[in-house]
Amino acid sequence: MTRKEIERKVKAFLIDDFEIDADKIKGSAKLKDDLGIDSLDIVDIVVIVERDFGFKIKPDEIKMLSTLDDFCDYIEKKTL
Secondary structure, three states: OOHHHHHHHHHHHHHHHHOOOHHHOOOOOEOOOOOOOOHHHHHHHHHHHHHHHOOOOOHHHHHOOOEHHHHHHHHHHHHO
16 A cells, blocks of 8 residues: 555545544644544544554554654554
């Protein structure tokens, strides 16, 4: 899976499942501060990542990722 595919899937689920405005979804956007991702959303993201990308992510690992770029980097490394 290419980086562009990862970014497209992540953007799609942020818009569809979390109703985040597409204009806010940028690589430098902070998950918590800019996108409003909270601890309850993390649980949903764990499920979505397993469904869409085929691997399990630990909630503690995602909490260490601060920006959308960090999150996409993490997924890219796990899917190589």
